[in-house]
Amino acid sequence: MPSFSRSLEESLHRAIAGASARKHEYATLEHLLLSLLEDQDASAVMRACGVDLDVIRQAVENYIDNELSSLIVETGEDAKPTAGFQRVIQR
Structure with missing residues (x-):
């Protein structure tokens, strides 16, 4: 199993918590x-590559809120990582 920095672990937990908060x-x-x-750290790397964080954030939030509405469930359970999410963290 890969070893992650504390900030990356926090990001992984925040991603799952954010998905769960959106049900x-x-x-x-x-x-x-x-x-x-x-x-x-991740945002510093993105900025160094010329990424406009505000534009990306707005686009991703818009996509999540409008295109992923089919993922909404009323079970109250924590969100589970997709296969793609899991593959990314295993590499």
Whole structure:
């Protein structure tokens, strides 16, 4: 199993918590990206690559809120990572 930095672990937990807060059954790569935008180290790398964090954040939030509405469930359970989410963290 991979070993993660504390900030990455926090980002992973934040992604799942964010998906759960939206009542999504699954935490997707979009939830993970949104969480990484809040991570100091990850956001610094993105800024260094010329990424406009505000534009990305708005686009990802819009996508999550409008395109992932089919993931909403009323079970009250925590969101589960999708296969794609799991593959990314295993690499």
